[in-house]
Amino acid sequence: MARVLKTAPVSMASDPTSGAIAHWKHGALHDVVEPMADHVIMTYPTGVQRLERRNGRSIAIGTARTGVVTIIPAGSSARWDIPGSVNVVQLYLPHRTIERVAGEADMSAPRELLERTGHPDPITSRLLISASDAIEGSAALDALFRHQLNDLLATRLLAAHAGSPAIFQPTLGGLAPITLRRAIQRLHSDDDTDVSLAALASDAGLSRFHFCRAFKESTGLSPHAWLRQHRLEQAMKMLRDTDDSVVSISAALGYSSQTAFAAAFRKLTGDTPSDWRRRMR
Missing domain, CATH: 2.60.120.10 (Jelly Rolls)
Structure with missing residues (x-):
């Protein structure tokens, strides 16, 4: 292109x-x-x-x-x-x-x-x-x-957009407790563990389509929304309990730049990381 x-x-x-x-x-x-x-x-x-x-x-x-x-x-x-x-x-x-x-x-x-x-x-x-x-x-x-x-x-x-409209059959029920714990352990991981949708679904023995539906049924959040919330909760803890710079916290949580981290943090809290830290201390 x-x-x-x-x-x-x-x-x-x-x-x-x-x-x-x-x-x-x-x-x-x-x-x-x-x-x-x-x-x-x-x-x-x-x-x-x-x-x-x-x-x-x-x-x-x-x-x-x-x-x-x-x-x-x-x-x-x-x-x-x-x-x-x-x-x-x-x-x-x-x-x-x-x-x-x-x-x-x-x-x-x-x-x-x-x-x-x-x-x-x-x-x-x-x-x-x-x-x-x-x-x-x-x-x-x-x-x-x-x-x-x-x-x-x-x-x-x-x-x-496929000619005749597709009809999807609804399925009910969330993840089994042990399967949900395994998925959350993978999402919690702070190392280079694969947290892709394919890996999460494979662990659960489900298709990606059914894993996303069941995960949201169990947690109220999509896997992406759950991981985003978890990362920002980690950020809040680090901002409140450590003297690490915003730049180092951003890098530790896997953000590509301090700007991207600040934008995600502000979207959740309404504050910049620095303003939130000052207000919490």
């Missing part, structure tokens, strides 16, 4: 098991986008711009704006004509992710997704923007968050 868009992404994160997400700000585009191996799902955080896509059989015209999505199924090729600048988040989602989520939800996966150009879907749009926002911060937290969001996005695509 960098060659076609003639710029580098503002930010990008990738995972071999879940695909990649990138935030781009690019200028006018009049070029053919060759077929891609993954499905590409796009949304537009800000701005308004005309979109035109030609694939040889049809012409699709839409508007890039907040709350809409564009979907390019894997293997599709088209010429794009976009007359001005665009602010866009793109998710590159492997078809195997959709097949896995469909299998975990006891339904059949579609052979392909529907093509969309500037299609209204505020739910998918918000999920994509949330995934983009989690590119920088605590590596373990952000990776876990993106894994969960990718599964949510795959579920949403199956329900709203």
